[in-house]
Amino acid sequence: GAVVSQHPSWVICKSGTSVKIECRSLDFQATTMFWYRQFPKQSLMLMATSNEGSKATYEQGVEKDKFLINHASLTLSTLTVTSAHPEDSSFYICSAIRVAEAFFGQGTRLTVV
Amino acid sequence: EDKVVQSPLSLVVHEGDTVTLNCSYEVTNFRSLLWYKQEKKAPTFLFMLTSSGIEKKSGRLSSILDKKELSSILNITATQTGDSAIYLCAVRVRGSQGNLIFGKGTKLSVKP
Numbered sequence: 715g716a717v718v719s720q721h722p723s724w725v726i727c728k729s730g731t732s733v734k735i736e737c738r739s740l741d742f743q744a745t746t747m748f749w750y751r752q753f754p755k756q757s758l759m760l761m762a763t764s765n766e767g768s769k770a771t772y773e774q775g776v777e778k779d780k781f782l783i784n785h786a787s788l789t790l791s792t793l794t795v796t797s798a799h800p801e802d803s804s805f806y807i808c809s810a811i812r813v814a815e816a817f818f819g820q821g822t823r824l825t826v827v
Numbered sequence: 828e829d830k831v832v833q834s835p836l837s838l839v840v841h842e843g844d845t846v847t848l849n850c851s852y853e854v855t856n857f858r859s860l861l862w863y864k865q866e867k868k869a870p871t872f873l874f875m876l877t878s879s880g881i882e883k884k885s886g887r888l889s890s891i892l893d894k895k896e897l898s899s900i901l902n903i904t905a906t907q908t909g910d911s912a913i914y915l916c917a918v919r920v921r922g923s924q925g926n927l928i929f930g931k932g933t934k935l936s937v938k939p
Contacts, residue, residue: 758870758915758929807870818863818870 717741718810720819727798727826735793735822737808743788744810749781752805752821761806764791798826829854831918833930841938844906848933850916851898860899862890863915865932870915873901906937 717740727733737747745766750758762783763771770783782794795802807821834849850860859877863870874883876892876899883890887906892899903910913932920928
């Protein structure tokens with residue numbers, strides 16, 4: 715089946731620094747990728763839709779200047795958490811669409827200290 | 828506003844029991860409904876349903892879509908402790924570039 719790889723799996727960073735998370739579709743091209751955030755004991759929350767070659771579409775309430783998304787190629791989208799704060803600590807997951815199905819990355823556990 | 832509602836929110840059963848999880852939706856331009864199993868990390872895809880009345884099966888899991896009732900059920904027979912997870916239902920609508928509308932999930936706990 716289709717594979718979506720997310721890197722890193724977990725990261726610890728200091729407050730005020732920026733962290734980049736990569737999402738790659740390994741065996742297919744994805745013009746659209748999605749970024750989600752999961753809060754403890756809650757379901758996934760869609761943060762933004764990443765479109766190859768154009769600006770990402772952010773969901774209401776998501777700060778686009780804080781969560782920078784770049785989709786420079788058909789197989790790679792990146793999410794950069796800028797000036798991270800402890801409240802940004804969470805589990806971030808990406809997904810990519812192939813045909814009519816969504817495939818998820820392994821997720822990235824971000825801890826900001 | 829498009830929405831997906833799952834019930835129950837939480838469920839505790841014993842090994843061997845059969846469970847039925849529900850998902851109802853109110854969306855414009857329905858395209859497909861998907862079930863995922865979410866454990867510690869990312870969700871695992873279970874089923875995608877597009878046609879009403881056709882049951883999909885995978886081992887002890889099965890699911891069916893009822894477009895008339897705007898709902899789907901996920902059945903798990905002979906539950907095992909490894910089935911403990913959050914089960915997510917998501918709906919894709921046409922023209923959304925594949926975006927998924929997620930329900931809040933059903934947390935299933937299977938006790939030995």
